[in-house]
Amino acid sequence: MDMSLANKNIVIAVCGSIAAYKIAHLTRLLVKEKASVQIIMTKEAAEFITPLTLSTLSNNPVLIDYFDPKTGEWNNHVHIGLQADLILVAPATANTIGKLANGICDSLLTAVYLSAKCPVFIAPAMDLDMWKHPSTQNNIRLLQSYGNTIIHPGNGELASGLIGEGRLAEPEEMLHFIEKSFSIDLPLIGRQALVTAGPTHEAIDPVRFIGNHSSGKMGYALAKQLSELGAQVTLISGPTALESPKNVHRISITSAQEMLEAVEQYFIQSDIIVMSAAVADYTPIEVATQKIKKKEDQFAISLKKTTDILATVGNKKTEKQLLIGFALETEHEIENAKSKLIRKNLDLIVLNSMQDKGAGFATDTNKVTVIDRFEHIQEYTLKSKEEVAKDICQLIVDHPILSLN
Structure with missing residues (x-):
């Protein structure tokens, strides 16, 4: 099947989670496939992995705010959303998932999401109890009803020390979802x-x-x-x-x-x-x-x-x-x-x-x-x-x- 990512415009929207470190490896994988990668970060995400790291790996400036005082340039969220061939929100925190599901637009990241006409993939990462909470699950269902694709979190040891569901999918797994979305001969894409x-x-x-x-x-x-x-x-x-x-x-x-x-x-x-x-x-x-003891014949x-x-x-x-x-x-x-x-x-x-x-x-x-x-x-x-x-x-x-x- 043809799953070439060459010249595809991939936007990765990074939220404030310890799992943000995985985006460095994912960016390398996408660039290796000749995709054009534009990274958007929340301010909180920049506390976990530096914009310099991701801009170096992606060969593009990382965008955080609507306006960049260093360059004097306006980051047009509508243009970014319309130019993207695919948007991946990863790691997607419970906070950002709630905003996306309910149309709250208070950052460049959420504005780009609301402007997008392309497929949107959301890869959650959070603690087990937060992931299982009814409000989070309801927001996930809302996002799916909008046509967004959820890359479900995996099971394993979490940052809190708990073991369970909530780990951000591995970079190779996220790459697979992205590649599959561009396949021209998969009849059930989007289903x-x-x-x-x-x-x-x-x-x-x-x-x-x-x-x-x-x-x-x-x-x-x-x-x-x-x-x-x-x-x-x-x-x-x-x-x-x-x-x-x-x-x-x-x-x-x-x-x-x-x-x-x-x-x-x-x-x-x-x-x-x-x-x-x-x-x-x-x-x-x-x-x-308690275990039933063997006493009666019947x-x-x-x-x-x-x-x-x-x-x-x-x-x-x-x-x-x-x-x-x-x-x-x-x-x-x-x-x-x-x-x-x-x-x-x-x-x-x-x-x-x-x-x-x-x-x-x-x-x-x-x-x-x-x-x-x-x-x-x-x-x-x-x-x-x-x-x-x-x-x-x-x-x-x-x-x-x-x-x-």
Whole structure:
């Protein structure tokens, strides 16, 4: 694919965070790719890394204020915003994210953002509690609703000493997002995708749970393929030993309730929703606080239904969203899959049959049949789950919902 950055005008907007040191390396990488890099800093950012360092690496003066008293020149925020081919706000602090989300314009950086006509990428960096705070998450959703792309922070040791989500993405990762945005042959560029994968575990006591044999391999393959086609992918995953696909934002959950909450958080801004997780249908009414001892010959657990996540999403989806569900059947496969597609307001349903050797849970292969809402049926042969993911993603790329929006 063609991802040349030569002669592209990249604006990097640097905020006041200890993670600002990573921008030096990112600038080197961009210049090496022959991009033209213009750096804008807040006054606070200049306390963490010097403008001299970044101007030397970028071969351009670093801009901080509207007016430069040394040169007598006016830094025209409208001109900068219109000339940019891409703006990257990194590290994006909670303070600046709040300003961008709510249209507060009190610096050259925020004025350039509001003047931009190009793609805007935002790479947050902050402490775990600040990142998880509802106000920050709401601001992130607002920015995504404006069409901005979020380069999600990574997990690791934070400046506070806490360990968790909040680390600024590595320079190579940010470079990948920038390169991908200029690709001329990635059909899902600018699209937000949400994928669920793996099982859920419903606790009985501190050591036991109700679960299923789902490995998550199909969902992970779909997340990887959607990302490679240009989509920004959020993967909500139940317990699995699989490694996260590269450049995919993974959210790890355990129970059906946790999956529901995560899906509801990310569903609204998603263009493509692929619900491949094997969610438990029932969960214990009461969870023992201590390990249940083996005493009785017979033991009963009272269960209650979990919320039907797929139906919940189907009831909320708009005509601009593409919703794909999965069905694993043991009998009357086509009839049951069609019924599920209609009842849950799906656009496509992917049918797995337990009768097909090599398909189903925990295998490296799968054999699927895809049905759309017009009851068109497309059968595929037994393939690796990576190849099955490519087939399904091709149907996604070609679907009228995406081509019309």
